[in-house]
Amino acid sequence: xxxxxxxxxxxxxxxxxxxxxxxxxxxxxxxxxxxxxxxxxxxxxxxxxxxxxxxxxxxxxxxxxxxxxxxxxxxxxxxxxxxxxxxxxxxxxxxxxxxxxxxxxxxxxxxxxxxxxxxxxxxxxxxxxxxxxxxxxxxxxxxxxxxxxxxxxxxxxxxxxxxxxxxxxxxxxxxxxxxxxxxxxxxxxxxxxxxxxxxxxxxxxxxxxxxxxxxxxxxxxxxxxxxxxxxxxxxxxxxxxxxxxxxxxxxxxxxxxxxxxxxxxxxxxxxxxxxxxxxxxxxxxxxxxxxxxxxxxxxxxxxxxxxxxxxxxxxxxxxxxxxxxxxxxxxxxxxxxxxxxxxxxxxxxxxxxxxxxxxxxxxxxxxxxxxxxxxxxxxxxxxxxxxxxxxxxxxxxxxxxxxxxxxxxxxxxxxxxxxxxxxxxxxxxxxxx
Amino acid sequence: xxxxxxxxxxxxxxxxxxxxxxxxxxxxxxxxxxxxxxxxxxxxxxxxxxxxxxxxxxxxxxxxxxxxxxxxxxxxxxxxxxxxxxxxxxxxxxxxxxxxxxxxxxxxxxxxxxxxxxxxxxxxxxxxxxxxxxxxxxxxxxxxxxxxxxxxxxxxxxxxxxxxxxxxxxxxxxxxxxxxxxxxxxxxxxxxxxxxxxxxxxxxxxxxxxxxxxxxxxxxxxxxxxxxxxxxxxxxxxxxxxxxxxxxxxxxxxxxxxxxxxxxxxxxxxxxxxxxxxxxxxxxxxxxxxxxxxxxxxxxxxxxxxxxxxxxxxxxxxxxxxxxxxxxxxxxxxxxxxxxxxxxxxxxxxxxxxxxxxxxxxxxxxxxxxxxxxxxxxxxxxxxxxxxxxxxxxxxxxxxxxxxxxxxxxxxxxxxxxxxxxxxxxxxxxxxx
Numbered sequence: 001x002x003x004x005x006x007x008x009x010x011x012x013x014x015x016x017x018x019x020x021x022x023x024x025x026x027x028x029x030x031x032x033x034x035x036x037x038x039x040x041x042x043x044x045x046x047x048x049x050x051x052x053x054x055x056x057x058x059x060x061x062x063x064x065x066x067x068x069x070x071x072x073x074x075x076x077x078x079x080x081x082x083x084x085x086x087x088x089x090x091x092x093x094x095x096x097x098x099x100x101x102x103x104x105x106x107x108x109x110x111x112x113x114x115x116x117x118x119x120x121x122x123x124x125x126x127x128x129x130x131x132x133x134x135x136x137x138x139x140x141x142x143x144x145x146x147x148x149x150x151x152x153x154x155x156x157x158x159x160x161x162x163x164x165x166x167x168x169x170x171x172x173x174x175x176x177x178x179x180x181x182x183x184x185x186x187x188x189x190x191x192x193x194x195x196x197x198x199x200x201x202x203x204x205x206x207x208x209x210x211x212x213x214x215x216x217x218x219x220x221x222x223x224x225x226x227x228x229x230x231x232x233x234x235x236x237x238x239x240x241x242x243x244x245x246x247x248x249x250x251x252x253x254x255x256x257x258x259x260x261x262x263x264x265x266x267x268x269x270x271x272x273x274x275x276x277x278x279x280x281x282x283x284x285x286x287x288x289x290x291x292x293x294x295x296x297x298x299x300x301x302x303x304x305x306x307x308x309x310x311x312x313x314x315x316x317x318x319x320x321x322x323x324x325x326x327x328x329x330x331x332x333x334x335x336x337x338x339x340x341x342x343x344x345x346x347x348x349x350x351x352x353x354x355x356x357x358x359x360x361x362x363x364x365x366x367x368x369x370x371x372x373x374x375x376x377x378x379x380x381x382x383x384x385x386x387x388x389x390x391x392x393x394x395x396x397x398x399x400x401x402x403x404x405x406x407x408x409x410x411x412x413x414x415x416x417x418x419x420x421x422x423x424x425x426x427x428x429x430x431x432x433x
Numbered sequence: 434x435x436x437x438x439x440x441x442x443x444x445x446x447x448x449x450x451x452x453x454x455x456x457x458x459x460x461x462x463x464x465x466x467x468x469x470x471x472x473x474x475x476x477x478x479x480x481x482x483x484x485x486x487x488x489x490x491x492x493x494x495x496x497x498x499x500x501x502x503x504x505x506x507x508x509x510x511x512x513x514x515x516x517x518x519x520x521x522x523x524x525x526x527x528x529x530x531x532x533x534x535x536x537x538x539x540x541x542x543x544x545x546x547x548x549x550x551x552x553x554x555x556x557x558x559x560x561x562x563x564x565x566x567x568x569x570x571x572x573x574x575x576x577x578x579x580x581x582x583x584x585x586x587x588x589x590x591x592x593x594x595x596x597x598x599x600x601x602x603x604x605x606x607x608x609x610x611x612x613x614x615x616x617x618x619x620x621x622x623x624x625x626x627x628x629x630x631x632x633x634x635x636x637x638x639x640x641x642x643x644x645x646x647x648x649x650x651x652x653x654x655x656x657x658x659x660x661x662x663x664x665x666x667x668x669x670x671x672x673x674x675x676x677x678x679x680x681x682x683x684x685x686x687x688x689x690x691x692x693x694x695x696x697x698x699x700x701x702x703x704x705x706x707x708x709x710x711x712x713x714x715x716x717x718x719x720x721x722x723x724x725x726x727x728x729x730x731x732x733x734x735x736x737x738x739x740x741x742x743x744x745x746x747x748x749x750x751x752x753x754x755x756x757x758x759x760x761x762x763x764x765x766x767x768x769x770x771x772x773x774x775x776x777x778x779x780x781x782x783x784x785x786x787x788x789x790x791x792x793x794x795x796x797x798x799x800x801x802x803x804x805x806x807x808x809x810x811x812x813x814x815x816x817x818x819x820x821x822x823x824x825x826x827x828x829x830x831x832x833x834x835x836x837x838x839x840x841x842x843x844x845x846x847x848x849x850x851x852x853x854x855x856x857x858x859x860x861x862x863x864x865x866x
Contacts, residue, residue, distance in 0.1 A: 004666055019666050021827050039585070039634040066827040096798055098827040122823040125631030134633065138588040142578070152472070155571040157658050157838075159857045160593065160641050161606070161617070163865040173594070173608050175617065177655075178645070182864055184594070184608065184617065191857060194866065198558030200567065201472040208593050208640065212611070222610075225590050233437050233452050365529055386866035390555040394454050394499040394531040405590075424592045424624060431615055432596040433627065433819035 004070070008040035012077040012085055018043060019070035019095065021126065022063055023107065032061050033086075036071060037126070044078070044086040045071055052089075059092045066098040066106060066123070114417060121423060121433065132261035133420060136254055137409050141206060143253030144227055144246050148204040151242065153229065156203045158191035160210070164383050166190055167332055171212045184210035187402065189334065190387045192230040193363060197395040202231040206405070216428040218417040219355055221406060223426040230400030236346040236362035239399035240322055243350050243358055244277050246403070247320065251412065265413060273320050277350070280317075281325040289313050304330050307355075314353030324348045333373030335361040350401070352411040360401025367391040437503070441473035445510040445518055451476060452503035452528065454559065455496055456540065465494050466519075469504060470559075477511070477519040478504055485522075492525045499531040499539060499556070547850060554856060554866065565694035566853060569687055570842050574639060576686030577660055577679050581637040584675065586662065589636045591624035593643070597816050599623055600765055604645045617643035620835065622767065623820045625663040626796060629831040630823055635664040639838070649861040651850040652788055654839060656859040663833030669779040669795035672832035673755055676783055676791055677710050679836070680753065684845065698846060706753050710783070713750075714758040722746045737763050740788075747786030757781045766806030768794040783834070785844040793834025800824040 005016040020038030034045040047057050063069060073089040103119070104112045106126035117124040125131050145155065162185045165172040172183040188205050195203045205228045213220060229242060251272040254262070262270045280288070286299045294312035299305075305313075305323075324347075328337045331347040338344050347361035364370045370391055374381040381388055409421040419425040424433055438449040453471030467478040480490050496502060506522040536552070537545045539559035550557040558564050578588065595618045598605040605616040621638050628636045638661045646653060662675060684705040687695070695703045713721070719732045727745035732738075738746075738756075757780075761770045764780040771777050779795035797803045803824055807814040814821055842854040852858040857866055 019829070021829075037632075039632060068827050068829045095830055096824075096828055099825045102826055103822075119819070120823070120826075122627045122630040122828075123826055125628070125633060128632065131632040134589065135587060141588055142582070145575070145578075149575070154568060155574055156567065156856060157641070159656055159859055161643065161656050161859050161864065173610060175606050175608050177606060177864055178647075178861060180864060191866075194555045195558070195856070197555040199470075199472060199561065199564040200558060208590070210594065214611075223592055223594050386552070389536075390553070391529075392532045393535055393553075393556055394501050395529055395555075396452070396454075396501045397528055423589060423628070426592055426594050428611060431594065431610055431613060433624070 006040035007036060007038050007043035007083075010043055010075045010085060010087065012075055014075040015073070016075060016087075017070055017072040018087070020068070021106075022065050022067045022069060022098075024065065025061055025063075027061060032057075034060050034063075034071075035082075036069070036087075041083065043083060044081040045073070045089050046078075046086050047089065056089060056092055059094060060089060063094055064098045064100050066102060066126070067094060068096040068098075069094050114419060118419060118425060118430065119433070125423075129264045129266075130420075132258075132264040133409065133413060133415070134423065135261050136258050136413065137405065137421065139253055139258050140250045140409065140412075141227075141405070143250050145204070145206065146253075147246050147249040148229065151202070151245075153202045153204045153231070154200045156192065156195055156200070156205050157207065158185075158188040158195075158205060160185045160208065163386075167377075167379075173210050173212045186211050187226065188228045189402070190384070192228050192400065193334070193395075193398065194387065194390055196230050196232040196398040196400075197390055197393075201233070201396075204229045214428065218419075219407065219410070221418055221422060221425055221427060224422070225405040227403040227405055227408075228400070229402070230363075230398060232396040232398045234399050235397070236324070236348055236360070236399050239360050239362070239401055240277075240279065240324075240348055240350075243322075243360060243401050243403075244320075247350070247357075247408075248273060250408065254412065267413075277319070278317060278321040279324050279348075280321060282323055282327065283325070285313055285323045288316055292316055302327050302329065310351065310355060311353075314351060314355075317351075318353065320353075320357075321351050322348050323351060331361065333377045333379070334363050334370070336364045336369075346399075348401075350403075352407075354411055355407060357407050357411065358401050358403050360399065362397070362399045365391065365395045365397050367395075439473035440469060440471050440476035440516075443476055443508045443518060443520065445508050447508045448506070449508060449520075450503055450505040451520070453501070454539075455498050455500045455502060455531075457498065458494055458496075460494060465490075467493050467496075467504075469502065469520075474516065476516060477514040478506070478522050478525075479511075479519050480522065489522060489525055492527060493522060496525075496527055497531045497533050499535060499559070500527060501529040501531075502527050547852060551852060551858060551863065552866070558856075562697045562699075563853075565691075565697040566842065566846060566848070567856065568694050569691050569846065570838065570854065572686055572691050573683045573842065573845075574660075574838070576683050578637070578639065579686075580679050580682040581662065584635070584678075586635040586637045586664070587633045589625065589628055589633070589638050590640065591618075591621040591628075591638060593618045593641060596819075600810075600812075606643050606645045619644050620659070621661045622835075623817070625661050625833065626767070626828075626831065627820065627823055629663050629665040629833075630826075630828045634666070634829075637662045647861065651852075652840065652843070654851055654855060654858055654860060657855070658838040660836040660838055660841075661833070662835070663796075663831060665829040665831045667832050668830070669757070669781055669793070669832050672793050672795070672834055673710075673712065673757075673781055673783075676755075676793060676834050676836075677753075680783070680790075680841075681706060683841065687845065700846075710752070711750060711754040712757050712781075713754060715756055715760065716758070718746055718756045721749055725749055735760050735762065743784065743788060744786075747784060747788075750784075751786065753786075753790075754784050755781050756784060764794065766810045766812070767796050767803070769797040769802075779832075781834075783836075785840075787844055788840060790840050790844065791834050791836050793832065795830070795832045798824065798828045798830050800828075 023035040023037040078086040328345040335347040350358035406421040456468040456470040511519040761778040768780040783791035839854040
């Protein structure tokens, strides 16, 4: 193709070809303006009807909005143009004409509901403030991977087709795998643990997870992207340090490298979390929640935290915080309990004031205790033999955690609905596009 | 946990705690050596039986091989030790005792077949030369992502649960999705195309793909990791430039940052590809293959290239090369044909002398031609409405391609079997671990 110049790079005096979408055409009579939009920004193309070739003017001014065109011509300084420059077209080529009627207005002048937006994600993502969310998402992934590498962690990819789910048969999507029953994996948990027992010692993965939960809420997805971390020779306290470091690295990278995107989203005061995140024990959390008086019914030890309870505590704390020392019975089998108090686990959650972001903990690395944990949870350890048997061959003490990328983006950017943080969400009702 | 020092960082004069796996114990009578192995390397721990606490000696020398221990003590220079230093233990703690019998020998002294290795990946990956493959794999992913960002490409994640496969109903794993029929996606193809029509323009994804192929060969997997690239406003020639650039970036990063790993794998002459990759048309390729005389039967125009044909041509060319201008009928519907010759497509393959690495091409961006292509391929365009309809609203000309990560690693490192390039392979027979 012809050498193409981004509109943002077009300087007065240049002779260039720009290509993009017809954002708007304004016909003022003797003169008309076409605003061409590309990834980098917009440029004004000026048509002087009496002085230009008739066909050229006709092509430029009759093309439908959102058509794809390329324009070759001179760039001139023009103070009255929005970007201070405008183009005088020597030629215009229509690369792909758009229909006159669009299911969604990419200029954003006409509001669309989320469902229409998701049905037409291509058009929806022509809005700069929607695009900004996904540029930020990509920057977050870059930043967390860099952070992991800086602490000696190796990227892994674990299988998404599995014979058994992490926590048994619930909430799994079944697959037919060459006539055998299999499932889409709900978490890399067991596989990343197997890898800390290998020579890799410290690993991370960014990949999809699948949960057949019936929830249909603004903060649940049936397919999500997970950031998983696991390391040998650390305990739950050190795992929380890494978790906190990862989150801060993500926020700092966005603050530093996504200023334009944050502007588009209306953030003139994007705050990066600083200071150590408070670490409340579960018991302290319960007490503080009860003390807020926000709940109709007082919580008692052993209760899981409802959405309302999380909100009350989040408002009270006012920033990110950890909840540690959860009752063993409400944490999964692979979380280790305290030696001197087997009713309390070394599991933790990282909380944003709006919701839970991370689950993690010190893991059970002793074969006997692990198999017992399976049984207590009503799971058959035999089915997980591929996993448990490796604990007999030198499994180090280890700890780790997992972030949902979408919740991280949702809370970072104050999005109302988690579906805004994923290109093509999958939920109870939505399987397409 | 106690502050832990990697064995490679232990310097004479230090008092440190190291932790890792018991690699070997050599008892020479009055003196004994325990070799402790961790991610960074190995260290010799010396037990002087007459001078040390009896319990300490007993603990250190009776622990099974591959148990996890931590040792605290003094580091001393010792020329006769393999690394030039040794530790005099003040205390030894057994963190997790391994069984006496292991299903696989992590020291590599006893060979194991691939199936046993894959059944016991945790132990297998304690071998430094196996670990090296996955450190290199992680470095390749880092390098290609950096390369993509350097050319203004945004990372995306597209759904793995889909209503329709990229190329229809063949070779798809079916899922039950809340009572509806769905599939595991065989390629991000359609979704990444939808994204080049959005404001993102140029995107990449690294993620799993799923193919229900019945093949059970040393170079096929049913779940693989794909590197996908797609960009608006480029043609197939420019897509090949990016493809070549990505491959070279990966090789150069490995040559620069994985010298230790390459040493372990026995490469003292790891070659990074240089010079422009030859671009043969399909017709030229056929002629050259026939001219080698390696094939029992001469190829004729329209034939797909068999494994034997690829090998014959690969030997003849002797390095990476592209095959361009494929007959339209053996390329999928979304590849564009030449305007002046609709029987020839703008599809291309990147070939390594051993096998195909990449499929790519200029895409069909015109609504009418796209729908026609579906019909010609025997697919119902209605079923793909979520995709085709976006081509009516300003889809730019675009091109792209996809690499299989495992084939890239396999050819880069000269691995015999593609399963060596994936932690937990999925094939016709293997669903666990």
